[in-house]
Amino acid sequence: MSGVAIVMLxxxxxxxxxxxxxxxxxxxxxxxxEDLFEDPDLVRDDEERAAQPHPFRDT
Known part of the structure; x- marks a missing residue:
């Protein structure tokens, strides 16, 4: 390796x-x-969405 290559390295x-x-x-x-305020409405929506069955494709 040349000197320029070593310097660049x-x-x-x-x-x-x-x-x-x-x-x-x-x-x-x-x-x-770590202590972020979580909107109770968003938390409830997330919990409801998690309780629903996972959507699937018929393709």
Whole structure:
């Protein structure tokens, strides 16, 4: 491999692994919110839909 190819390899590795490290740090500092308000009407609709039989095709 030429010197330019090695430099580009190192740059691309740095970008990929740097993005991974940055995203891990970001998620550790600002975790996703788990306590979201759920609309009771939407929850009831979901439960009713889950109780119905699964639709099927006749094809």
């Amino acid at each position: 190192l740059v691309s590795i740095g970008i990929v692994w740097g993005g991974l490290v940055a995203s891990i740090i970001f998620l550790n500092r600002r975790p996703e919110v």
